[in-house]
Every structure is written in structure tokens, then in C-alpha cells.
Amino acid sequence: MRRLLVILLLLAAMGARAQQKYADSLKNLIRVAKNDTTKAQLIHQLCYAYTWTNPDSSIIYSRQSLQLARKINYTVGIADGLGSLCDAETVLGNYPQALDYGFKALSLYKKLNNIVGCIYQNSTLALCYRDQGDYKTSMVYVHNALNLAAINHIPDNKVLGLFGEICSVYEKNNQLDSALFYAIKSSEHRSGVLYVFGSIYAKKGDEKLALQYFGKTIADAEASNIQVDIVDAYNGIARLYTAKGEPDSAIYYSKKAIALKSGKTYPLGLLETTTMLADIYEKEHTPDSAYKYLKLTISLKDNLFSRQKERDVQNIAFNEQLNQQELEKQQEQAAIRLKMYVLICVLLIILIVTFLQWRNSRHRKQANLRLQEQKEEIEAALDQLQLTQKQLIQSEKMASLGELTAGIAHEIQNPLNFVNNFSEVNIELISEMQTELESGTKEEVIEILEDVKQNLEKISHHGKRADGIVKGMLQHSRASSNIKEPTDINKLADEYLRLTYHGLRAKDKTFNSELITHFADNLPKVNVVPQDIGRALLNLFTNAFYAVHQKQKKAMPNYQPTVTLSTGMIDALIVISVKDNGDGVSEDIREKIMQPFFTTKPTGEGTGLGLSLSYEIVVNGHGGTIEIDSKEGEYTEFIIKLPI
Amino acid sequence: MHAKILVVDDEADVQPLFIQRFRREIKNGEFDFSFALSGEEALEFLHHHHSEVVLILSDINMPGMTGIELLSRIRHDYEKPPPVVMMITAYGDDENRQQAAEKGANEFLTKPLDFNLLKEKLHTFIHQD
Secondary structure, X not given: OOXXXXXXXXXXXXXXHHHHXXXXXXXXXXXXXXXXXXXXXXXXXXXXXXXXXXXXXXXXHHHXXXXXXXXXXXXXXXXXXXXXXXHHHHHHOOHHHHHHHHHHHHHHHHHHXXXXXXXXXXXXXXXXXXXXOOHHHHHXXXXXXXXXXXXXXXXHHHOHHHXXXXXXXXXXXXXXXXXXXXXXXXXXXXXXXXXXXHHHHHHHOOHHHHXXXXXXXXXXHHHHOOHHHHHHHHHHHHHHHHHHOOHHHHHHHHHHHHHOOOOOOOHHHHHHHHXXXXXXXHHXXXXXXXXXXHHHHHHHHHHHXXXXXXXXXXXXXXXXXHHHHHHHHHHHHHHHHHHHHHHHHHHHHHHHHHHHHHHHHHHHHHHHHHHHHHHHHHHHHHHHHHHHHHHHHHHHHHHHHHHHHHXXXXXXXXXXXHHHHHHHHHHHHHHHHHHHHHHOOHHHHHHHHHHHHHHHHHHHHHHHHHHHHHHHHHHHHOOOOOOOEEEOHHHHHHHHHHHHHHHHHHHOOOOOOEEEXXXXXXXXXXXXXXXXXXXXXXXXXXXXHHHHHHHHHOOOOOOOOEEEEEEEEEOOEEEEEEEEOOOOOOHHHHHHOOXXXXXXXXXXXXXXXXXXXXXXXXXXXXXXXXXXXXXXXXXXXXXXEEEO | OOEEEEEEOOOOOXXXXXXXXXXXXXXXXXXXXXXXXXXXXXXXXXXXXXXXXXEEEEXXXXXXXXXXXXXXXXXXXXXXXXXXXXXXXXXXXXXXXXXXXXXXXXXXXXXXXXXXXXXXXXXXXXXXX
8 A cells, every 4th residue: 555645634634733743643653663574564654654754764764664664675665765766855945866766666666566655656756846836747757657557457546646736737737637536536635636726726716715725735734743834834824815905915835934943954945935035125116125035935945946956856857857767668679579589480381380380281292192102102013913814815716726626637537537438438439430431331330430420529619628727726726816707506516515625535545525516507607706705715614614613523313414505596685505504603603703713623623714705705795694593503605796 | 149248427518418328338238227316216226126237337426415425325235146237437637546446346437438439348347148
């Protein structure tokens, strides 16, 4: 709590004796105080008790409290001490010292963030400037105090003392309405404020009210032993009478003021009195008295407002300004530093975020790179695989060629058998014919000629047959030419069925199967790559024979291995069916049977490529279909459908 | 002298070939040829004409019953008198030959048939009889 509020209220309520009692009780308390802080606070209260009544004592106690506060490092105490020094020195008219203490106190309150302290210190400084007649600067401090109270929402009842002080500044600055407003607002109505009321009304020309308030002021101030206000009040009355043109009354009241001998304790008040008296006497043509008071006035003025003092005041104010600027600069710098820290933080965050993003993008890039590499590897592997597949297809062809060789040999031997023997028979027949011609039996000759003709036809037929077989073999061994040509499916299928059968027979003598063919008549020629379709069929035949052979091996009685080859036409499709009465194919195998490398044959017997090749040829090569129908234990049927 | 010979071959043209090749012998009544296009047909024929057939010429590689199987059946079914069975095949390899011998073939000939050799063999076997 700031000093004025409590103490001055107390003082106002007390008489001079009571006040003395209060001072004595404070002194007693100070003596018994055990705690230094409490002691400093009590001394400080004592200072204020003396400020207006006995400024010299106030200064002595203020210094004591200041010393003690400094000793115990009690900062609020230091500020309070400096503040009360400022008050007392102002009353005594030592303005440079007052300002010096005042500024120091204010900066300490600021440092402590003591708002109420700041408000009252601003008000004290306003009074100091007021007493020097610098109302402009005084008003600045008044506004500072009011603004601080407003900004920090300080309730009025906490700063009533402030209103009491600033109303006097408004009054001196001739802002009478504002002065009245704050005087009323102060609601203290102690002598100082009562005097302000008086002055306001005097200036407003309400002589009667002014005199009333001045009277009240004197009564109140005498009760409180506040000489300062008594002097002011007498001066106020004198001013009134001077203005009224009643110099005698004015002189009377002025003399009353002079009688208070406030030269030391309140020189400013005395100065006003002497100035006034000098004027009056001058006007009254009383040169001696005028001279006397003029001399006194000059001496007091010199004392109060010497050039040195003015310089000091200016220096102090200037220093304060510098301090303020320094403080602002520091605050600015602090603000700049704060901004910089914020900026650095933001930059750091941006940096971190950027780094994270960079790292993420790098990871992504690396992942992409890895993916790319993997893709290339996979593509390379795929290329390799496709190449291998081609090689496998070729070797599969060669393997099936090997399988066929035996069959082909057999198939060639048969027609060759006929070609050789029929031609030999013909040679015999022709020589017989010669004999018959010589003997002249014409009928015999004709008969022989008929035979020769038939035999030649047979020779021709079987020669062509052998030719066809050899051609087929050559076609089969060649890499697919992919040239489609009109082909007799019946002939092609029959040829490959026989080739396959005899090929297998040549490899395994125990193998046997009945071959049943149902060739549809009038089947149109189909545009296919013959060796490809032949190979597709060969794979189906091989599987069919393999199936019946496996079942045969189980030595089931009455089992007749049978492979049935049928051709036909459904809608615009040529249908080739290869059916065996083997063990059939289970459903799960049926799904996989067309996949490359899928085989049910023991390792080494099948590549698993046969059916996938057939599928490739029929479906991809010729736009046809391969279906599989099977009943386990009974049959398997592959049905190829080719578009015409 | 009238010797009935059964020729078993899935090739239909074997018939005219034999008839022409042996036309003199047939004319002379030396040989009498019958033909079967499969092993099954041959067995059927034998079933009815067992006593007449003195010699059987059979191809090995035939659809359905093979020549070797036919041979086994003949050796199994007709012990007395055992007919002469000569195997004719396009595969003149040792394995075929050995198998035929094991199953009791009297002779093993390869295609293309050398009819002069065949005639010689036929004469030998029939003469023995």
C-alpha cells in the first residue's frame, strides 16, 4: 500500500496533538520492532507524518528508512524512501534533489512493476513540477498517473490521494472544471483539497464560496498542523482582497501568512506572499515596505529558482530523459531480441521441417530408385525367362521329334515295303507279260496289265504317303514358320495320331492301345499352321496314350486301352476331340493342367510344357479353345475348337 | 500240298501284295492265303479255322492287339499242333527280335519284306511239316 492514502487520511482526522501522539507511537513501535522490514516500513510512515508539517524531520527519517532498506535489500522500502524524500524536498523547494529522488523512485517502482507506486510517484513528480511553475511537464505526469490507473483498472478508492494531488495541478494550470472534477472525486476534503476548492472558486469569481473554503482550509490545516496549507489559504484570501481592491485586508492576511515564518519550511508559499505584498505596497506608494518585500522576494526567488538550480533541474530532467530513452532502447532491444529469438525459432522449425521433408523425399527417391532397379531386374529376368521359354519350346519340339523318330521309321517302312514289293511284282508281271505276249494269249496279257496298273497306283500312293511322312517330319523339326495354310484336319490329326502311337510303341513294347477314329465327312479345310496344330494334337495324343498306359500297367482285367480321335463341326467351329479311357483327371488338376511346367508325370518323364504349348498354339495362335472334360476313373477328353 | 497261311497286318494293301507276290504259288495250289487286319480278327479266324492254318505271318505294330500279344495268345491257346508263327516288323531292333523269340516266334522278318527270303522260309517250314 502506498503511503498517502492511509497516512494522509489518518492525519486529516487527527488534531495536532493527536498527530504528535501518532508520531510518538510510531517512534515507540520503531524502537521495539524486531523485524528490519517492519522497522523500515514504520520509519517510512513517520516520514510521511512529517512531510507537510515538518519537512526537515521527514528528510531525516526518510534517509534512515532508505539506509535501513538498502541494508536489508528491501527494494520497495528503497523506492518508498526515495519517494518520501522527493515529497519533502519539493515542499522545501529543493527541486533538483526532489526530481533526482523522484525519478530514482519511479524507475524502482517500474522495475518492481509496482503499479500503485508508479501512479503515486508520477503524481509526486507532477507536484514538483507544479511548484516550479512548469505546469506543462506537471500535466504530463498527471496524465501518466491517470493513464496507469486506467490501463491497469485500478479502482478509484485505491488512488483517492492521487485525485487530491492532481486537482491542484489542474487548478494551477487554470483547467478549473477538471480541477473541480478531481477535487470532488478525491472526496478527502483535507486542507490541501479544501484550498484547491477555494482557489477554483476564487478564479471562477465566486468570492463568497472561495472565502468559505479558504476559511475551512485554515481551520483544517491548523487542526492538522499543516502549515503549508495555512500559508496557501492566507495567500488565497489575500489574492481575493487584492483583486477586490481592498489592499488593507490583503495586507492583513498576507502578514498573517508571513507570521507563520515558513521561509524555511515552505519558501514557495512565502514567496507568493512577499511578491503579493511588494506589489500592494508599490501600488500603495509605500516604497520602503515595497522595497523590503521586493528584496525578500528576490532572495526567496534566488533561493528557489537560481540559475544553478534551474540547470540542475534541467540536467536531472535531461538525465532522466536519457535514462528513459536508455530504458526504451533497452526495451526496444529486448523486443528486438525477442523478435530475433522468435525468428530464430521459426527459422529452426522451418529448417527442421525442411530437413525432414528433404529426408523424406530422399527416402522416397531411394525407394523409387530401388523400385526402378527391381523393375529392371524383373524385366531382365522376364526377358531371360521368355528366351528360356523359347529355347524350351524348341527343345520340347526336338524331344517330341526324337519320340516320333521311331514312329516315323515305322511309318516309312510300311509304305516303302509296298513301293519295293509292288515294283518288284510289276517287274515279274512285265516279264510274265512278255512270255504271254509271245505265246499270244491276249486275255492273260490284259489281266496282267490290269494288275500292273493297280500295282503302279499302289506304288504311287505309298510313295506319296512316305513323302508326306517325311515332309511332316521336316515340318515338325523346323522352327514354326507361322504360315497358315488350308489344311485337311482329318488327315493331319490321323497322321499325328499314328506318329505318336508308333513313336510310343517303339519306345515301350508293352504299350498298346486301340485307336478309334471318327472323322467327319466333308470337313472344310481350315487355315492353320499345320505343324503347330500337329504339335498341339501330338501333345494331346501323348497324354492320352500315357493315361491309358498307366491304367494298363495296373493290370486291370478286361481293360482295353482305347484312344478315340473324333472330328466334327459345330456352328462355324471345327471340333477335334481326343478321348482316352484312362484314369481321368481330378478337378484341382484340371484347373492347373494348362499351366506351363505343370506335370503329373514322374520327374524326368515330362517337362510340363506339352499342354501349355498346345494351349498356346490353339488359343493364342489360332483363336481357338481347349476344353477338358473328365470323369475320374473313366475318361479324359480334350476338345479343341478352331474357327474356320 | 495245300498250306493255309494267315497274314495279319493292319495295312490293307498287304493283301493284294501277297496275292500278287504268291500268285504263282496260289495258282499252283501251293499256298492258300487268308488275311486279318488285326490281332483280334486273327484270333477270331483261328477260332474257326485252327486246324487248317499251318503258318501265321503277323505284323507286330498294330493298333489294338499287337503281334507279340497275338503270338502269346496263339502259343497259349493252340498247343497242338503248334502253328508256325513268323513275325514281320518295321522295327528290326534286337529288343523286338528278342521279345518275339521269347514269346515263341519261329521267325523274325523285317520290312520292307524280302519276298524271296520269305518264300524260302515258307518252303522250309512247310516242307518240314
